[in-house]
Amino acid sequence: MGRMIFLIGESLVNLRRNALVATGAILAVFISLTLAFGALVVNELLRLNTIGWQQGTHIIAFLKDPDQGGLDAAAQVTYRDQVMAWEEVETVHYVDKAGAYEEFKEIFASRPELIEVTDPLKLPASLRIELASIDLYRDVQFRLSADPVVREVRSFGEQIEQLSTISRVLNVLGWGLSLVLGLSAIILISNTISLAIYARRNEVSVMKLVGASNWFIRVPFLLEGLIEGVVGAVMAVLTVWLAARNLNSLGETIQLITLNIPARFFFRWGVVLVLFGATVGVAGSLLGLSRHLREVDS
């Protein structure tokens, strides 16, 4: 217990002695992990929005009313079952005219004047189609458009494709940058450790002389690197979390997309990132120790 306090005290002294370089190392960890975590969060947002696009709907087929040459309500349900049997289609949800009006009222709840002038009977019934794979949207869209009972087909396929391209680019950029910065963070941390060893070379050589065990000599330096890595990581997690929360409150005014990432996501990845920061810190320390500790007598 007293031993642990002694070791932690020693590493805090180290940190204070080269505060500037330590700050640099912490910032490197912070920036690298902020980028990585930011990329993760944006990705998650894209995923949530592509998967949950309008409650999982990839294609909406608005159906003609019977008086326009379309099917009656019962036949529309049968038609739903036919579409559902297509192999590209995962599920189909049928929204009848009454349902469409309910939805309309919900969406425009804040604009009663619009609801007032809208005739409930004007709104068409529709099929909300979720595809087995987004890549298949063109075929399905084409087939539905060709069907005379369908008034209009709307597909989110293009947007979805664009989003997944963006997501891929973000992935590569985010992880690439954070990898490069992560490596430089390791090198920066190893530099702070080298400096700390240099600043304490007299202490270290006395410690060796009086028989301090190797781990006892190393632990303060390892702790120093660990603290730098963890502090940087915690700062990164907090920053991205706060940014995402602000984005979320902003998102409440934009109705079409969701900016709400579950807390579970932050917690899970937060833990992973802090562990990662700790690993970066310890790796940097070990690098610094392996480069310099031998030089201080033996």
Added chain:
Amino acid sequence: MIRLDSVTKVYKGGTVAARDVSLNIRRGEFVFLVGPSGSGKSTLVRLLLRQEMVTRGTIWVAGKDITRLPAWKVPYLRRSIGTVFQDFKLLSTKTVSENVAFALEVIGRPRSAIRSQVEQVLELVGLDDLGGRYPDQLSGGEQQRVSIARAFVNRPLILLADEPTGNLDPTTSVGIMRILDRINRSGTTVVMATHDHAIVNAMRRRVVAIEKGQVIRDERGGGFEEPPEPVEPAVPHSPPQNLPLSPDPDKPTLPRMDS
């Protein structure tokens, strides 16, 4: 306590600093290692501390073959050996007490034990009043006493001193020798490398003379004559009774253990 069996040390550059050295030092002995500069005295000290590895031969310390000691056990070897050097190696950011306590802290001694042990050893070296001072507020002799206190605070079996009086004037050296003698009387084996003829001659202890890495003389109660070609021509050859060690020739300040 210490046994060297045909120890040879060849440094990387090819310098042979120890050549087939065999030596047996018993528990409680006081041994001077003497010899000209570059003869290999410090090398033997470093070999005993495992700061250097032997090239050939075996070294036994307290019954253990330290040449075959795994690296992680070396700290435990060093805990049984106190070390004192010419340059004191004190930490300038710590007080006298803290310097001495440091040696116990870093080997994980409990705080309560450290306090009393530090007090005791500072008393032993006569620095009980100066515990709060920093090394740069002390004379050279006082600094060396701090360093001896640090070496001895853990009550090691062996005390290695490499030219402990090398930076000190003769009068101050006497004080240091008196402390080393006191430590030796408590049962600790003391090995001291030195150039100082006066001290060696006055103490009349075992003298191991080394030249070019070889033991050329090993005498109990020996003296230290100057070599035919003196390394330090400025040092006059002086008979023991004229030594500046003792202000009063009738009352030698250096205790003897010949009896």
